[in-house]
Each structure stands twice: as C-alpha cells, then as structure tokens.
Amino acid sequence: MALYVQKFGGTSVGSVERIKAVAEKVKGFRDAGHQVVVVVSAMSGETNRLIGLANDINDEPTPRELDMLVSTGEQVTISLLTMALHKLGVPATSYTGSQVGIMTDSAHTKARIQRIETEDMRQDLDDGQVAVVAGFQGVDEEGNITTLGRGGSDTTGVALAAALNADECQIYTDVDGVYTTDPRVCSQAQRLDTITVEEMLELASLGSKVLQIRAVEFAGKYNVPLRVLSSFQDGPGTLIVADSDKDEDSMEEPLISGIAFTANEAKLTLLNTPDVPGVASKILGPIADANIEIDMIVQNVAPAGDYTDFTFTVAKGDYKLTLKILEEQVLPALGEGEVKGDDKIAKVSLVGVGMRSHAGVASKMFRVLSEENINIRMVSTSEIKISVVVDEKQMELAVRALHQAFGLDKNDIESE
Numbered sequence: 001m002a003l004y005v006q007k008f009g010g011t012s013v014g015s016v017e018r019i020k021a022v023a024e025k026v027k028g029f030r031d032a033g034h035q036v037v038v039v040v041s042a043m044s045g046e047t048n049r050l051i052g053l054a055n056d057i058n059d060e061p062t063p064r065e066l067d068m069l070v071s072t073g074e075q076v077t078i079s080l081l082t083m084a085l086h087k088l089g090v091p092a093t094s095y096t097g098s099q100v101g102i103m104t105d106s107a108h109t110k111a112r113i114q115r116i117e118t119e120d121m122r123q124d125l126d127d128g129q130v131a132v133v134a135g136f137q138g139v140d141e142e143g144n145i146t147t148l149g150r151g152g153s154d155t156t157g158v159a160l161a162a163a164l165n166a167d168e169c170q171i172y173t174d175v176d177g178v179y180t181t182d183p184r185v186c187s188q189a190q191r192l193d194t195i196t197v198e199e200m201l202e203l204a205s206l207g208s209k210v211l212q213i214r215a216v217e218f219a220g221k222y223n224v225p226l227r228v229l230s231s232f233q234d235g236p237g238t239l240i241v242a243d244s245d246k247d248e249d250s251m252e253e254p255l256i257s258g259i260a261f262t263a264n265e266a267k268l269t270l271l272n273t274p275d276v277p278g279v280a281s282k283i284l285g286p287i288a289d290a291n292i293e294i295d296m297i298v299q300n301v302a303p304a305g306d307y308t309d310f311t312f313t314v315a316k317g318d319y320k321l322t323l324k325i326l327e328e329q330v331l332p333a334l335g336e337g338e339v340k341g342d343d344k345i346a347k348v349s350l351v352g353v354g355m356r357s358h359a360g361v362a363s364k365m366f367r368v369l370s371e372e373n374i375n376i377r378m379v380s381t382s383e384i385k386i387s388v389v390v391d392e393k394q395m396e397l398a399v400r401a402l403h404q405a406f407g408l409d410k411n412d413i414e415s416e
C-alpha cells in the first residue's frame with residue numbers, strides 16, 4: 001500500500017465528464033489498495049473569469065478581496081469531485097485550505113505556506129476515506145483566506161505530500177509529462193523520462209508553466225518524489241529526480257535538456273546615462289521600492305567613458321508602472337538621459353546541466369538564430385542556462401530552430 005497525493009489541474013477538471021473521469025482514476029488507485037489525497041484546481045478558465053469580474057467592478061481590487069473571490073473556484077471542484085466519488089461508492093470528504101489547516105503568511109495573492117495540520121487528513125486516510133483538498137488556497141493566522149499565486153495548486157500538492165510523507169506526489173495535467181519544450185509550440189518535442197530538480201527549476205522559472213516553480217522548490221527541499229502525468233492517458237510520465245539521482249548509466253549528460261520561453265516580459269532602456277558610480281542603484285532603487293522584480297540587466301560599456309545605456313526587463317504586467325517610475329522619478333534624479341520601452345519581446349532559454357562541461361553552446365545558439373534572421377536584443381547566462389531576448393513575433397520560430405539544431409527533435413532522439 002502506498003500513499004499518493006494526486007493533483008488535478010484546471011483542464012483535468014474542466015467539465016462534468018472530466019470530473020467523473022478523475023473520480024474513476026482515483027477509485028482505481030483506491031481499489032488497488034492505495035491511500036489517496038486529491039488536490040484540485042478550479043475548472044479551467046474559472047480563475048481568469050473571476051479575476052475579470054473583479055476588474056469589471058474595481059480596477060484595483062484589494063488583494064484580500066481578490067483572494068476571497070478567486071478561492072471560490074477551487075471550492076466548486078472539491079465538492080463536485082467528492083460527489084462524483086460518492087456516486088462511485090468511494091467514501092470521500094472535501095476540504096477547503098482553511099479546513100485542512102494549510103497555514104500561510106498574510107501576503108495575499110502570493111502567500112507562502114508555513115505549516116500544514118495533517119491530523120484530519122490522516123484520520124480520513126485511516127478510516128479508508130479519500131481527502132479532497134482545494135488547491136491554491138490557505139489561511140493566515142487571523143483566519144483570512146489567502147492564495148498561493150497563479151498555478152499554486154501544484155505547490156499545495158507537493159506541500160501536502162511533504163507534510164504527509166507521501167510515497168509520491170503526482171501532478172496530473174493535459175500533457176503526459178515534461179517535454180523538451182512546450183509540445184503545443186513544437187510538435188517535435190519529446191517527453192523526458194526524468195529531469196533533475198535543478199533543470200526543472202530553471203525551466204519553470206524561465207516560463208515552462210507545466211509546473212509552478214515553488215512546487216519544484218518544495219519538492220527539492222523536502223525530497224518529495226514528484227511525477228508529471230496525463231489525466232487523459234496512461235503512461236509513466238516524467239519523474240523529477242534529485243540532481244544526484246540522474247541516470248547513472250548515461251556517461252554524458254545531454255547538452256541541452258529543454259527549451260523554455262515566455263512572452264511575459266518587457267524591456268526598458270535608459271539611453272545616455274552618466275557612467276559614474278551609483279547610477280545603477282539610482283535607476284533600480286525606486287523600481288525595487290515599488291516591489292517590481294527585475295529579471296535581466298545589461299549595461300553597455302561606455303565608449304568614451306562618460307555615458308552609457310542601461311537596459312533591463314520586468315514582467316509585462318509591471319511595464320507601465322516601471323515606465324512611469326523611470327520618467328517621473330529616475331530621469332529627474334539623474335538629470336539627463338532618455339527612456340525607451342518595448343513590451344513586444346520574448347525570452348527564449350536553453351537549459352541543461354550538460355552545459356557546465358561544454359563550451360560553445362552560446363555561439364551555436366547565436367549562429368542558429370542568425371541563420372533564421374532573428375535579432376538578439378539581450379543575453380544572459382548562468383552555469384546551466386542561456387537566455388536571449390528576441391522580438392515576440394519571432395519567439396516560436398526561435399524555439400523550433402533551436403530545438404532542431406540542438407538535437408532535441410523526436411526523430412533525432414529516436415535514431416540515436
């Protein structure tokens with residue numbers, strides 16, 4: 001007998017038929033003698049619909065009320081799934097985050113889990129029940145409902161698996177595992193049998209939304225065995241493995257494990273800023289004060305030593321506010337310069353632990369992009385990733401060209 005925490009995302013519970021299919025799947029595990037805790041997201045599109053309603057009423061809803069509203073999406077699915085399980089004769093009880101004791105801090109819309117009270121769930125499991133828990137939500141010490149950030153049900157699943165010491169946390173979604181890149185954009189993408197926590201963290205943080213980044217962090221920190229599977233077809237899925245557990249038979253790591261991309265960034269440039277100590281902090285200080293996260297930063301070498309250009313990227317949602325801060329606070333403080341912005345950009349990233357021991361990945365990447373006539377506007381690197389910023393409209397072309405050039409296409413891998 002094993003204990004599984006099974007998380008079903010929005011598409012997997014997107015209709016009555018799909019909810020019934022999830023109930024059948026859960027029943028199958030229970031009939032096989034396993035204990036199951038299920039975590040569900042809201043039906044697909046529901047969270048966006050609720051946010052839309054809020055914005056129709058008030059374009060700046062308070063985070064507390066937003067959490068109160070969007071958490072209702074998951075409350076619908078826990079009850080419907082539990083009813084579907086009852087219909088199949090499976091004893092089950094639904095719980096909101098607050099009822100099951102998912103205690104978080106008070107950072108509404110991006111709360112962090114601090115502890116989980118597991119007694120009720122353990123009692124249910126001991127009684128032969130399935131516990132059906134609302135993903136994405138928790139409660140703070142004052143009893144306010146909080147949410148964990150978009151995609152947060154993955155984190156609920158992994159956190160519950162850690163708290164219950166489950167044998168595996170299974171993330172069921174609409175693809176049958178983690179692919180070399182998003183299979184919706186590149187039909188040649190290949191499912192990976194395993195991927196390391198480190199690589200998955202990079203892919204998630206660079207835009208692959210198959211897993212929420214904090215869920216991967218949690219799995220790494222608490223050693224939770226984590227598997228991504230399809231809720232629509234059977235198969236082994238992809239196991240996220242500790243960095244030391246990567247297939248020991250393979251003598252060489254593949255150079256690139258995956259390609260991530262996102263069009264959710266915008267680029268801002270300050271032209272002709274004085275090249276003197278303290279300028280970077282004068283530019284970025286007011287932006288940090290506004291709680292805006294900065295991703296890539298590039299400062300050009302000043303040709304004559306006295307003026308430079310300073311470019312950085314932020315999330316697209318922060319673009320307008322950042323532009324305003326630069327124009328209204330930073331430029332007056334610097335006394336000179338000019339601001340330029342572009343929110344039609346995309347970031348494409350190659351990820352792979354094999355890069356550590358191989359030179360030449362960047363030069364090959366740049367060559368492939370130049371052969372496709374794709375202009376590179378910014379570059380950033382770390383030990384296991386290279387990211388470039390390109391025009392948004394060239395993003396998919398860049399992904400496909402790089403996927404093929406780095407030998408990730410289906411036919412290449414199959415013929416090895």
Ligand SMILES: Nc1ncnc2c1ncn2[C@@H]1O[C@H](COP(=O)(O)OP(=O)(O)O)[C@@H](O)[C@H]1O
Pocket residue numbers: 008009010011012041151172173174175177178179180181182183184207208209210211258
């Ligand atoms: N490398 C990747 N491997 C698999 N899926 C990916 C990858 N990158 C992006 N995706 C996308 O992630 C989607 C699944 O995530 P999401 O829509 O959040 O699912 P859910 O609703 O189940 O939480 C897939 O449909 C796929 O388009």
Ligand SMILES: N[C@@H](CC(=O)OP(=O)(O)O)C(=O)O
Pocket residue numbers: 008009010011041042044047048073135136149150151152153154
């Ligand atoms: N419903 C929430 C939480 C979530 O994790 O959803 P999904 O599993 O469908 O990505 C959201 O849309 O962000």
